[in-house]
Amino acid sequence: MGRLATFSKKPLALFWLLCVSACSMVQAEDHNIAYKLLQKGEILSLETILQINHKQIPGEILQVELERxxxxxxxxxxxxxxxxxxxxxxxxxxxxxxIEKEQD
Incomplete structure (x- = not known):
């Protein structure tokens, strides 16, 4: 019985490992896209955005996303x-x- 339980956990562990790997690849690709946009001058760096808006955005940054x-x-x-x-x-x-500010 113990062996069956151990066996059933392996596919689940493999599934989660694949999910984490896929997420890492997506994040790396997103980073590359953002870098290319920055190099082309299509976006400002996050650092520049925060410097410009530092008085309007007080507090600890929890999450940042770049979206179209x-x-x-x-x-x-x-x-x-x-x-x-x-x-x-x-x-x-x-x-x-x-553009927008809302309480989450």
């Missing part, structure tokens, strides 16, 4: 402020303009 919405590249940034509230900002990746 209606042919516009957007940084989505989740921030935990000093009051423990999470805010989500949408920022134009080319101009650094804050």
């Amino acid at each position: 919405e209606k042919k516009q590249l957007i940084y989505e940034i989740e921030v935990l402020n000093d009051n423990g509230v999470v805010w989500k900002y949408k920022i134009d990746a080319k101009t650094a303009e804050i």
